[in-house]
Amino acid sequence: MSFPTPLRGVVPPVITPLTPSGEVDVPSVRRLTAHLIEAGVHGLFLLGSSGETAYLTDAQRRTALEAAVDTAGGRVPVLAGVIDTTTARVLDRAADAVRAGADALVATAPFYTRTHPVEIADHFRRVRSGADLPLFAYDIPVAVHTKLPRGLVLDLAADGTLTGLKDSSGDEGSLRRLLVELRRGTPDFSVLTGSELTVDCALLAGADGVVPGLGNVDAHGYVRLYEAARAGDWAAARAEQDRLAALYALTEVGDPAVMGPSSSALGAFKAAVHLRGLIDCAATAAPQVPLGAAAVARVRTHLAEAGLL
Amino acid sequence: MSFPTPLRGVVPPVITPLTPSGEVDVPSVRRLTAHLIEAGVHGLFLLGSSGETAYLTDAQRRTALEAAVDTAGGRVPVLAGVIDTTTARVLDRAADAVRAGADALVATAPFYTRTHPVEIADHFRRVRSGADLPLFAYDIPVAVHTKLPRGLVLDLAADGTLTGLKDSSGDEGSLRRLLVELRRGTPDFSVLTGSELTVDCALLAGADGVVPGLGNVDAHGYVRLYEAARAGDWAAARAEQDRLAALYALTEVGDPAVMGPSSSALGAFKAAVHLRGLIDCAATAAPQVPLGAAAVARVRTHLAEAGLL
Amino acid sequence: MSFPTPLRGVVPPVITPLTPSGEVDVPSVRRLTAHLIEAGVHGLFLLGSSGETAYLTDAQRRTALEAAVDTAGGRVPVLAGVIDTTTARVLDRAADAVRAGADALVATAPFYTRTHPVEIADHFRRVRSGADLPLFAYDIPVAVHTKLPRGLVLDLAADGTLTGLKDSSGDEGSLRRLLVELRRGTPDFSVLTGSELTVDCALLAGADGVVPGLGNVDAHGYVRLYEAARAGDWAAARAEQDRLAALYALTEVGDPAVMGPSSSALGAFKAAVHLRGLIDCAATAAPQVPLGAAAVARVRTHLAEAGLL
């Protein structure tokens, strides 16, 4: 397919359903992917943080991506995370993604190692020239412990290295300044926010779309929110966002004394999607701690209150 | 005056004009304060971060606050920062603020020492009961290195310890969840954002107002932004915010090789207000590094581009 | 007294005993101070982090310092912390310390505000020239969130601004490189480690002495450790340090679910000193959370195991 320029709308970071033994559950990938497309999303982002990509082997990543690409069948573009520590390793992941049929790549700054803006810029340029697909930068300091500087993004947008940005930095002030500057020179550059609790705000500020982890649970809600914003009905957009912000409380059902925030949030997303019948099993990848029965019951309550059961 | 419940609108964190020798320039405090009130602001916040409170002696703090209270003359409420490391010291600052005639107090979590939510809650309760004025919590992790937990703010709002929150955390997702929860139980609680680059968004999300450092430079702009948002004219609010976000670039005129971000941003605010004729001298307090002539020239250019000269 | 150049040995950061109602307990200050001097310490550091300086009003700080200076009576030098956010405020604290009779001052980098090495250097130079006493830099990133750069310390040692350094950074690698460089040019500069768990190592590496919070509890132990190291008996120094490192576990008796690390560690120091009969009351300053009876019982067990009861 011809990649949309700019990419706009709701692009959920698709969770990766697993079997009880920890393998990729291909039929569930297909069922969930089809559901999201039917709900009206404008693209799919496979192998991101919500996709547990940090927990999947290379083989598992390929399996999940291939199933999603095949199910999408060109109806919406499929973006593939190519998450690895530095350039050469990212290029190996990119080669896999190209073979699996992805429409675009999403890469972070180098991590594990300490880096520098000059090195980050070189990294993106080498990834772009080493893999013949549109490239999105994934700004996610909570994972890579570096914030992409605004000037770096502007440079890489201007010279065509980057097609777009997925901003999960949570730095809405910096994003606003970036949007103001981007609109002057590179209107086709796509800015997608990963901050799923302030999508109405990001769209008001000029972002093109959203990559909401919670969109796995309520894709229809995010599509409604996006459509309301596009129509200029900010009151409706705000109300939808408020409802989704309340629903987001399900990410905190896990007990912080015995598990990390990833176990709780990804566990809750998977439990919710499973309770809605969209995947066969709610298991998360090791060494994440499974949610207990009480936590799952609270996920169910949140879904019921949101009218999603 | 009777304190507004909730406090709404534009409440600039007033800079503290200094003389060339580093003393508080009282006539300039009065001139700037009068200008802000005439521009239509809804309150004044003295002795915050923009007021260089961390750089002022207790005597200087009292002098600046007294001048502002006297100039305001009850036309708008005056909030006073009571910034110090822990409870007993904050209460000394609060006693000074009460004597100077402040209408409300603004306190942070303890800093310098390592703290805990249980201790922070006790801190605010002791400050509230030790000083008979409405109390705002000032959430500013960049300064105190602790983020106020959402549950703590909700508890202190519900039991009347806090009258409001000044949120300079930059965590807009957490703020959204807080706003959704506050609206259910404590509608009179005032939420003011300190994130001056996303005010349209914060108001769309339900915040009551804004405490913009840049409001010292362009108070009329923030008042227009606030009024547009109150009227539901989000396109106008967004355009005004975009203009102000572009103007904000003046905070980066300082050379990061020879000065910190405080020297650059506060220096630029003061240079701009001085260039606009609202204060007599642009000096910042030691050991901040003064802006050079080239940097001041760039501040002038930004002002000219924004139509403020 | 003539200030020793360099200052060497054990310089405990003296805790500030409080009455049950939270005022400075002057008789206990005197009793504890006298005990420490009789144990053989080489100096006293009042109003540091262990002294709860962040929790004390200016009046309380003066009271505690005056009592210690009077008790010391010139037998050992008294260093006074002048802990405040920036230069002008530190100079107010310094004036108080000079009046109280301190022999030297100890100041940190600016905090609460964001700063820069150029500003930090100017800060120390202004404090030194504004108060006629020897000045130590206090490198404590956990409190001020800035690490003093090695080059900055070397510059301020070379030009006479600083008489010494209290290093509580925990960065032993950087400290080693500093010591190697200092020995070449400024042998009279005093380097005191605040890392009370690795004193044998610091002395082996060439440090002049130690400022151990745990020295309030077991001053004799630290004096023995120091004397063994001075005599080149590293096996004895190591054994003493190992014993003290085991004793340090008493700082963790507090329940982290309901209090911060300051409440636990300072509470345990005070409980231990109280159990040893050196102060009248173990209270810590608000809003720290008091240790419960079970925690105090564990402090007692630690003391008994260390032969200190």
Next chain:
Amino acid sequence: MSFPTPLRGVVPPVITPLTPSGEVDVPSVRRLTAHLIEAGVHGLFLLGSSGETAYLTDAQRRTALEAAVDTAGGRVPVLAGVIDTTTARVLDRAADAVRAGADALVATAPFYTRTHPVEIADHFRRVRSGADLPLFAYDIPVAVHTKLPRGLVLDLAADGTLTGLKDSSGDEGSLRRLLVELRRGTPDFSVLTGSELTVDCALLAGADGVVPGLGNVDAHGYVRLYEAARAGDWAAARAEQDRLAALYALTEVGDPAVMGPSSSALGAFKAAVHLRGLIDCAATAAPQVPLGAAAVARVRTHLAEAGLL
């Protein structure tokens, strides 16, 4: 070979020589490895941070490891880093290392994702049971942004999950407390410090050995330091460490305005080893920035001053 219990001595984290085009330079791996063994080191650690493991593809990692194992020929044990984000991916790396003939594995806590002590413990247990080789924990917060809690290491030492620890945390106080507690129950557990500037101190404190990046440049120096410490000649150990600490300045030859600390330090190590004739090419992996000629000249000066040319 039978793995030594505990492993003691100098275990350099071997750099990975590359060709000008960025491939692993196998003859140089062999030459450097043979040199280190002849210098008297007690083991080799391949594929650690100094080995640029974050920059190497899986194929490159295997190539370097196989060459080192073959050259070692059982004369010293070869430890292999299995650095990847989480458990399943680490197990893939471990399978490669087993096939390549490694004698032990070295794994970090999970990274990129946010984690929790319960998850970290499960991670190490799964890695240990999934790969039949002794397992060392690699505590390196600067890379993975989590510090291994002391209690976790003690538990995993006691139950046999871990054979040892490579401590690159820089937290010497916590390490001391760990050593004191380990000596009571698990004397065969091996503690190796990665803090190459304080090796005399770590050995005095009871550590078993050191993993010094600088040992690629001056293996003989670290062997002398270790032997002096083992003989109880702490003055000699200190003098050797002081010399090596001064030499360490070569890691700072790179210009921080145009490159990160990894580019500078790894670039300098490689330049030094190349200048000493131990490898054919000083290239580092992309996107690190190469050192310029002036920086390399300064490396040469440092080597000359240390008598290494």
